Amino acid sequence: MMKKQHLLLATVGVLALGSSAYAERRHNGLADDVAVRHRRLLVKGRFELAPLFESTINADFRHIVGGGAKLEYHLGDMLSIGVIGVGSTAIDTGLVKKIKPTLETATDNKTREPSLTEFESHLNAMPFHGAAYVSLTPWYGKLAAFSQAYVAFDFYFQAGVAFAQLTSSCDKSVCSDPTPGKSTMGAMGDTIPPDNNPNNDAPLNDGSRLGLYIGGGIHVFLSDFIALDLTVRDYAFSDNPSGADFNANLAVTSDDSRFLNHIFFGAGISIMFPTTVKRTN
Amino acid sequence: MKRLRMRAFHRSVVLLLGLTLVVSSALADNKGKKGGGGGGAGSGSAGGGAEPEIEIDPADGAGSGSAGGEIDMGQEPGPGDLNADMAKADANAAAVKAGEVKKTPLSWKDILVVVRKPFLKSRRTELYPMVGTTMNDNMIRHYTVGGELNYYLTDVLAIGVEGHYYTESFTEPFDLVARQARRLPTVNKYNWSAALDFHYVPVYGKFAVLDRKLITWEVFFTAGIGAGQSEVVPRDTKFPGFTNLLIMPNIGASMRFFLAKWLTVNLGIRDYVFYDKFEPTDRSPTMNATADQAKSNADGSLINNVMFQVGLSFWLPTSFEYTTFR
Secondary structure, three states, X not given: OHHHHHHHHHHHHHHHHHHHHHHHHHHXXXXXXXXXXXXXXXXXXXXXXXEEEEEEOOOOOEEEEEXXXXXXXXXXXXXXXXXXXXEEEXXXXXXXXXXXXXXXXXOEOOOOEOOHHHHHHHOOEEEEXXXXXXXXXXXXXXXXXXXXXXXXXXXXXEXXXXXXXXXXXXXOOOOOOOOOOOOEEOOOOXXXXXXXXXXXXXXXXXXXXXXXXXXXXXXXXXXOOEEEEEEEEEEEEEEOOOOOOOOOOOOOOHHHOEEEEEEEEEXXXXXXXXXXXXXXX | OHHHHHHHHHHHHHHHHHHHHHHHHHXXXXXXXXXXXXXXXXXXXXXXXXXXXXXXXXXXXXXXXXXXXXXXXXXXXXXXXXXHHHHHHHHHHHHHHHHHHHHOOOOHHHOOOOOOOOOOOOXXXXXXXXXXEEOOOOOEEEEEEEEEEEEEOOOOEEEEEEEEEEEEEEOHHHHHHHHHOOOOOOEEEEEEEEXXXXXXXXXXXXXXXXXXXXXXXXXXXXXXXXXXXXXXXXOOOOOOOOEEEEEOOEEEEEEEEEEEOOEEEEEEEEEEEEEEEEOOOOOEOOEOOOHHHHHHOOEEEEEXXXXXXXXXXXXXXXXXXXXXXX
């Protein structure tokens, strides 16, 4: 009798366990499934060409504003590789516009105050910049605007290598110190100490730069092959935008350059090729 | 007596065994229906080649209850269980679509996914503590600690109040301008601000993270009117600063991500616009020496203080009930 009881209890226990385990499996039946089925593959296996506009955000001395394009190939639904190039012009910021009217036109080396020409000619510009990057698109979705317009969108994040061409034009008559911060030998064999005036030193803030690039943005798909592309990009590289003495050693040297973030906001229209889309299962 | 107890025990064991088998077969039946095209979340697309997108939440535990294409009026998920509710809504939407597609062969382009909103705000109060930082001032950077208290009149319209306390730090150009251009910058710091705001929610949507987890979100615009206080940072500390009372209208756009029925994450940008008064440039022991004199001769300028704000919102009541069919 006792044996039968135990057998029954064991059977019930096994069945109960089996049921609960089965219920557990059933509850998680879709755990391994994708979030969206029959989804339009708006980027996978497509080239993306985007003419774009870009401008710095919160630049200190000169806004860099320009236009360019990005070309991207989407290896998969989430991963892509691309390049971007932008040609730009430089516009004085509000800070520069406030400083310039207060500067003297004549040079006065005793005050260490730059003249208007010295100040202006030390600032640099960025006529061309760009990046090569890898892009990850972990989020995609759709939204309803005013309960009328239903559009697809995705968020993406990018990282890669930044490059920039910097220019500054300081005339020899302005940047006249051939050996900034260094003593020189005079004609009579005597030592001439440094002039301790950084305003007549060459700015040393032009040339090519390589650095790091990170970015993040959103595609808003207006159709199957056209999307609004909004991005914030950071081109980080060594720079000295003011071209002046940063480390207070009274001379402009390469030590005055430091690793700076150049943050841009970009807006473009992405065109996807081919223009037709496939769907997931 | 002992014998009777044993019989009762046997009866209860048999009853329990029977119940267990019934539950097991019911579960198996449900699973079979789900996989076989009866109507669960995974099968709602049965409609030929033209199919809408079907969203699936891994937390789906209610999808199988709506087999047969009928609208489920079943039990509501528990308070705070946003995922379960979303999964249930999606499953029902799929079931309804399956029924329609059989009758009229619609293109997927003709079908808009208008499922029940997973989060209702109407007649709920939002408590939104937040922190923020300046985005557009390259001399002085402000940090804020503050909050909003909003009441949603409808699901898309709210009225509320906000308040902020400010701290500040000087950025690199503040120092550079003094050393390189030999100019002392004139800056004001902000002490506090408060405003009455109106919020409008025109955009809502959802997105999948790594093709697995669905998250709903929305975009809301804000416009408000308020007041604040700025304080002059004297270029020369021998002279006193002064404060200004500011009229501060503001506009902004923010995003809200729904985590639970009572909790959201918000982030956004707000532009506080005001006319501020700055320290006069000509200040000496004989000119504008006192705070009153300096204030009366202050230079004014229109300022846009653009702030990035982020915080958590807590919603009261902590749950809500739907008043319409799915």
